[in-house]
Amino acid sequence: MQAWDDAVHALGVAEMDATHREFIALVNLLAACDDTDFAALFEKLLDHCRLHFTSEGRLMRISRFPALNEHESEHHRVYGDLVQMNRAVQRGRLLLPRAFVKQGLEEWFNDHLASMDSALAAHLKRVGEARVDLSGGLPVL
Template structure:
């Protein structure tokens, strides 16, 4: 199991969205690492977060008339529907299904963020501020030392 961690690669350049995404990572990680006994108590804040997170982004899409908003909002609705169904299963003791959903959320989130949420942030910044978001990444994991020019070598 890959445990989700916050990293600069997840930054999109919109402070409110970035803060919401960092919160998602925090609550998802807590649920991932929870014991079976603690999982129901840690699923509650994850579910509450998903509701706030999706409502916030959906409102942003409507307010800014984001062109592909329906597709993005439909994805939010499908994820929330699944999370609510799992809540009922977890209450009945189905911890394994809850763990499966959390694993799927952790796998889904970076792709969703980098594609759909990134497009939304670009749209919002361009329409409100006239330009692309500025993102300062301190720990770029994809940068490899061997791709940097070495001093003293021909070039």
């Protein structure tokens, strides 16, 4: 996976950017590690994704994000794939998961960041600005 690059990855919402930095760092560790470390790191990736998706879910709910269902079902789909892959990893079958970490996951992340996560960040910024403009008139965030 590519290194973190503000120009490509930063969405301007601090909580999301911090989470995405962590995601990229973890995927890079997984792509570079040897077989003995892979299983433990893959568990960490699962933990990360659970928190990552929960945190975005919370941001979507408190800001009443209109595409909540679509975005969450995408999170659930990917998390389900990772859980399934983790079963193979914990049994020592690393070939497919390794290929996925190097290709599929990066592709998924880039697409997801550019579409659903960017839409969420834009919504959060709009809602935040509205709150400032109306001096507390909207009960958001």
